[in-house]
Structures are given as structure tokens and as C-alpha cells.
Amino acid sequence: MTDISGKRLRRVKVSKQRQISIPKEFYDALNIDDEATVEFTGKELIIRPLIAEEEDFSEDILRDLVRQGYTGDELIQKFSKMKRNIPKALDYMKKETQKQPMVSESLDEYLESLEDTPEDE
Numbered sequence: 789m790t791d792i793s794g795k796r797l798r799r800v801k802v803s804k805q806r807q808i809s810i811p812k813e814f815y816d817a818l819n820i821d822d823e824a825t826v827e828f829t830g831k832e833l834i835i836r837p838l839i840a841e842e843e844d845f846s847e848d849i850l851r852d853l854v855r856q857g858y859t860g861d862e863l864i865q866k867f868s869k870m871k872r873n874i875p876k877a878l879d880y881m882k883k884e885t886q887k888q889p890m891v892s893e894s895l896d897e898y899l900e901s902l903e904d905t906p907e908d909e
Contacts, residue, residue: 810835830892845874 798811810820823838849870850863858866893901 846871 798814800808800811802808810824818837820837825836825838827834827836846867849867853863853866853870
């Protein structure tokens with residue numbers, strides 16, 4: 789990984805086609821391949837390297853199904869169905885999270901607002 793200490797902010801040109809060039813040292817430091825994700829926070833864009841989700845929930849799913857009493861072919865069928873539904877479930881969770889209100893204050897102010905107040909107890 790490339791060391792970018794002291795080089796955290798760079799000005800880049802935005803083309804008429806809305807394209808930007810990622811500075812080479814940032815590109816190299818993040819090991820960006822041919823794709824990245826771009827997140828709009830309401831105030832800024834955040835560019836992250838695309839990381840293929842390699843979460844494998846197989847063991848958790850199987851434990852849960854065995855606990856529910858599934859065995860044999862029925863277990864295999866139910867497991868296959870649940871595995872196929874994981875991408876949809878993750879997408880749903882992501883959309884639900886994005887519906888949450890955006891934080892407009894500083895992180896410290898936001899964290900303080902989450903602390904219990906006497907009337908919350």
C-alpha cells in the first residue's frame with residue numbers, strides 16, 4: 789500500500805462529462821481496481837474501492853435450520869432458498885439504512901445527542 793501521509797486533500801478537475809481523475813497516490817494507496825463505489829452524503833461524495841462482498845452466511849443458516857428441525861432433502865431445499873434470498877435481504881437492509889436521517893452536526897454533537905437524558909430514563 790502506498791504511503792500518502794501529508795497528502796490527504798487534492799484539488800481535481802471535473803470534466804463536462806462529470807468525470808474526475810483520482811490522484812495516482814490515492815488510487816494506489818486504496819488498491820482501486822476498475823470499479824469503485826460513490827456515496828452521496830448530502831454534503832459530499834465519498835469514493836471507496838469496490839470490495840466484493842464475500843460474507844458467507846452458510847454456517848449460520850444451517851445452524852438455524854437444524855435448530856428449526858429441518859433434515860435431509862428438506863434441509864437442502866430450505867438452505868438453497870435462504871442462500872438465494874441473501875442478496876435481496878442485504879439490499880433491503882441497505883435501503884432501510886439509507887432512509888435514516890442524515891447527520892448534519894459534528895460527530896461529537898451527534899454522539900452527545902444519543903446519550904440518555906434524565907427525561908429518557
